[in-house]
Amino acid sequence: MPRREQSKKPRGRSHHLLEGSVIKSIFKISIPVIFANILQTLYQLIDTFWVGRLGEAAVAAVSLSFPILFFIISFATGFTMAGAILVAQYNGKGDEKGVSLSTGQTLSLVTLISLVMSTAGYFLSGPLLSLLTSDPAVLPNATSYLQISFLTVVAMFIYMVFQSSLRGVGEVKFPMIVILATVILNFFLDPLFMFGWKFIPAMGVAGVAWATFVTASLSALIGLFSLWLGTHGIKLRMGYLKLKAPWMKQLFRLGVPSSLEFSSRSFGMFAMIFVVSTLGTTVVAAYGIGARMLSFIIIPAVGFSIGTTALVGNNIGAKQYERADKILGTGMKIGFWTLLALGAVIFIFAEPINTFFVPGEDKVIALSTTFIRWMALTFGLIGMQMAIMGALKAAGKTTQAMMQAVFQAGALIIISSVLVFVLKIGEMGIWAAYPISNIVSLGLVLYFYFKRKEWLYKRIV
Numbered sequence: 001m002p003r004r005e006q007s008k009k010p011r012g013r014s015h016h017l018l019e020g021s022v023i024k025s026i027f028k029i030s031i032p033v034i035f036a037n038i039l040q041t042l043y044q045l046i047d048t049f050w051v052g053r054l055g056e057a058a059v060a061a062v063s064l065s066f067p068i069l070f071f072i073i074s075f076a077t078g079f080t081m082a083g084a085i086l087v088a089q090y091n092g093k094g095d096e097k098g099v100s101l102s103t104g105q106t107l108s109l110v111t112l113i114s115l116v117m118s119t120a121g122y123f124l125s126g127p128l129l130s131l132l133t134s135d136p137a138v139l140p141n142a143t144s145y146l147q148i149s150f151l152t153v154v155a156m157f158i159y160m161v162f163q164s165s166l167r168g169v170g171e172v173k174f175p176m177i178v179i180l181a182t183v184i185l186n187f188f189l190d191p192l193f194m195f196g197w198k199f200i201p202a203m204g205v206a207g208v209a210w211a212t213f214v215t216a217s218l219s220a221l222i223g224l225f226s227l228w229l230g231t232h233g234i235k236l237r238m239g240y241l242k243l244k245a246p247w248m249k250q251l252f253r254l255g256v257p258s259s260l261e262f263s264s265r266s267f268g269m270f271a272m273i274f275v276v277s278t279l280g281t282t283v284v285a286a287y288g289i290g291a292r293m294l295s296f297i298i299i300p301a302v303g304f305s306i307g308t309t310a311l312v313g314n315n316i317g318a319k320q321y322e323r324a325d326k327i328l329g330t331g332m333k334i335g336f337w338t339l340l341a342l343g344a345v346i347f348i349f350a351e352p353i354n355t356f357f358v359p360g361e362d363k364v365i366a367l368s369t370t371f372i373r374w375m376a377l378t379f380g381l382i383g384m385q386m387a388i389m390g391a392l393k394a395a396g397k398t399t400q401a402m403m404q405a406v407f408q409a410g411a412l413i414i415i416s417s418v419l420v421f422v423l424k425i426g427e428m429g430i431w432a433a434y435p436i437s438n439i440v441s442l443g444l445v446l447y448f449y450f451k452r453k454e455w456l457y458k459r460i461v
Helices: 012-018 022-054 056-093 096-130 139-168 173-195 205-229 245-277 281-317 321-357 362-376 379-394 398-422 427-450
Strands: none
Touching: 012 022, 012 056, 012 281, 022 056, 022 139, 022 173, 022 205, 022 281, 022 321, 056 096, 056 139, 056 205, 056 245, 056 281, 056 379, 056 398, 096 139, 096 245, 139 173, 139 205, 139 281, 173 205, 245 281, 245 398, 245 427, 281 321, 281 362, 281 379, 281 427, 321 362, 321 379, 362 427, 379 398, 379 427, 398 427
16 A cells, blocks of 8 residues: 655644543543444344334344344454554544545445345345244244345445544544434334334334334435545545555455454354353353343443554554553553443342343342353453554554454353363353453463554554
8 A cells, every 4th residue: 555655733623632631532532432332232222122022033033133244244344443543543644635545445345345245145144044943933034134134234334434434533423423313213213114104014023124224324324425525534535435456455454354353253152152052041041141241341341442443543643652552551541440340330239130131030140140240350351451452453453453352262162161061060161261261361462562562663554
């Protein structure tokens, strides 16, 4: 990719990325991201709420599609992350054309990938789901839901590029507002499309997918319109959308490891389900509640990680390496203490939280309470790890970030398998594997941290 040597101050909106209090900068970027991620979770909960009104078979139909869609989204996230890294470093460098060109190239590549995935996924939905179920009460609804979801992939990926690119220039509030609007709209569209009204036919499970199609399409259009107008620091031009070989090489170099990183996490989740399922339905239920709690706790960690990525990337681009180092150190501390505090709260209130989810299921409550308390012991370490991972990505070291994710997923699977199948300690093997794997994987992350002057003090644009 050609290096653009111009260097000037970013626009006024970006000064907080390069100047002022590091703590304030981290919170200014991270809090809206955390709130946006909470809204995304709320979006899924709303879908679950309305689908639940259609009965068990409808819930099963949607649930079967989740692993497939999760994998697809994980793959795309890697390339949007690659674009965000380039945007952040060009923005710190003060190269506005580089910022917009990075966004345009990422948008074109991700759109092309999404078109291929959308088309293939639409026609393969039936065969894929047939591998998971043959239940005639579930398969038809699951197939229609997944096919419509694949039609939504293009709009979804476009919005992901818009959101990640704006985060790269430090604009996090506008994407959050867009997500808030779609959550509100989705709350009304779900029942409207599911049950019908006047000229709108009742579509059942497919209605939920069509509601997502509408909201995702609106989000994508808002994103494209904003990028074209240049109202938030990035201004697209038609010429920026024409794919250029050097840029594609850079995006693939950064994006493929990132995609593998996110995909390894989804693979690890599926592998753990296999191990857990050998211990019976009660343990599976307890594990499911604990895993859901972990996904909620991860939200602030992801927010601080994204904030660290944006800030470190901009400061590397501006060659403010000492400030980038300070941001990393501060991000680690914030992540550690925030998640440690959340872990303490979860540890204390684990039992009433579980009772809320499964009232009257004493065995499940007892098992899940133990699981959550085991996990809570090392939540602080997760916060530290996520901050370092964010900085690695900001510096363009996505391969190292991928190595850490694969190592952690592998450690979790191996440790749990040994404890369950070799030492035969039952569900305690699952519970103990989580904190042990967090401690073990922290070693690799700290290795990257102590070598940071080899990777944190060099920009890639």
